[in-house]
Amino acid sequence: MTGLLFGLFFLFMLAGVPIALAIGASTMLALNAQGVPLMVVTQQMFQGINSFALVAVPMFILAGDLMAQGKVSEKLVDFADSLFGFLKGGLSIVSVLAGMFFAAISGSGAATTAAVGSSLVPELRKKGYDPASAASLIAASGTIGVVIPPSVPMIIYAVIAQQSVSKLFLNGFIPGLVMGLGLMAIAITQAYRRNYPRGTALSLATIWRTLKSASWGLMTPVIILGGIFSGIFTPSEAAVVAVNYALLVSLFVYRDLKIPDVYRILIRSAITTSVIMLVIATSAVLSWTLSSWQVPGAIAQAVLSISTNPYVIMLLIVAVILLTGVFIETASA
Structure with a gap:
């Protein structure tokens, strides 16, 4: 199922689908294929942005x-x-x-x-x-x-x-x-x-x-x-x-x-914020899905099999983020 999830994600990315929708749609389709109720998607999206910070x-x-x-x-x-x-x-x-x-x-x-x-x-x-x-x-x-x-x-x-x-x-x-x-x-x-x-x-x-x-x-x-x-x-x-x-x-x-300028800036900032919040919400669903499939544990084991040196592990993380940043905007990465 993990292969299906990431396969759909990269397919949507290559098709030019906005990142938030690519994350959300690929995760939702993968969960649906596994028979998970889609109500979980909305619950996790809300949980992902329900933070005072x-x-x-x-x-x-x-x-x-x-x-x-x-x-x-x-x-x-x-x-x-x-x-x-x-x-x-x-x-x-x-x-x-x-x-x-x-x-x-x-x-x-x-x-x-x-x-x-x-x-x-x-x-x-x-x-x-x-x-x-x-x-x-x-x-x-x-x-x-x-x-x-x-x-x-x-x-x-x-x-x-x-x-x-x-x-x-x-x-x-x-x-x-x-x-x-x-x-x-x-x-x-x-x-x-x-x-x-x-x-x-x-x-x-x-x-x-x-x-x-x-x-x-x-x-x-x-x-x-x-x-x-x-x-x-x-x-x-x-x-x-x-x-x-x-x-x-x-x-x-x-x-x-002037006051009209402030109104225009408020609208633009609201649009920027809504995009970021949608990315965070859909990413929360993706994170929950990967956690329930125990993917982070498998990745951690794979990394530790290469080295247990904290500097090497940090270097690997930086390499992954660098590669991710070539294709994906900062908040999404």
């Missing part, structure tokens, strides 16, 4: 969308440019640094990429940077958005694996920093190979001016993560605080959003 998902998505649509991303880019723009190829380094800044606000890779890309891609093209290379660098920088907390995929994983969201957030800083430094090294190497121009001259006055302008955006991760790690509020409550702070900054400080 998941309240944070739509809230962080909304906060990221609000910040991305306003001037926060532009202020962060200007601040990053004042720090590293004087270097050769400094604008590409700014792309990475701005991605890291915005990652600590949005919790979403897509929101990070959109916010930084909309501000920097036209400028990179105007300065003579290779468009394909610049786009790739910004897209790669956007992936830091799901590593540096707050992170939507971390919340999803915490719910699935029954782990602490706060502990996952705490352990996301160093990997995110390492990713950023690695991308900066690539940007500098490309800059010297292709003789990219230098950007804004280094000036303490400019740094201070852009820092003051970007301070409202930079305070977002301080409020969110400071509140979580100090125990003032939970990650779910922090997400709601982030939305209220984003609305305050966008509507009354920078004044770059």
Whole structure:
């Protein structure tokens, strides 16, 4: 039956069926072939999303969308440019640094990429940077958005694996920093190979001016993560605080959003959230099915037969996730 389940799943994937429907349909057909009542499907779907921690998902998505649509991303880019723009190829380094800044606000890779890309891609093209290379660098920088907390995929994983969201957030800083430094090294190497121009001259006055302008955006991760790690509020409550702070900054400080804009952003965030929740719900059915068929135990035995070294096991897991990520979106993987 496991072969039927995964065979149907890959068949649906090759046919271009959306991932949530591919997971749900393949699991439901496999269960039906085994004679399992389909009422189990709805029960497990509800159980999969019946978690207080998941309240944070739509809230962080909304906060990221609000910040991305306003001037926060532009202020962060200007601040990053004042720090590293004087270097050769400094604008590409700014792309990475701005991605890291915005990652600590949005919790979403897509929101990070959109916010930084909309501000920097036209400028990179105007300065003579290779468009394909610049786009790739910004897209790669956007992936830091799901590593540096707050992170939507971390919340999803915490719910699935029954782990602490706060502990996952705490352990996301160093990997995110390492990713950023690695991308900066690539940007500098490309800059010297292709003789990219230098950007804004280094000036303490400019740094201070852009820092003051970007301070409202930079305070977002301080409020969110400071509140979580100090125990003032939970990650779910922090997400709601982030939305209220984003609305305050966008509507009354920078004044770059109007009420109709907020309504449009609410609709878009709701659509994004519904897609993620449907994926989580159908994945819960798949997880229950595999558990009832004792597939995880068989996989664990197969992995342990290769090696019991924890580093080797982690390397195998990373390899599987890397391969999965080629075909499947982050939350689904």
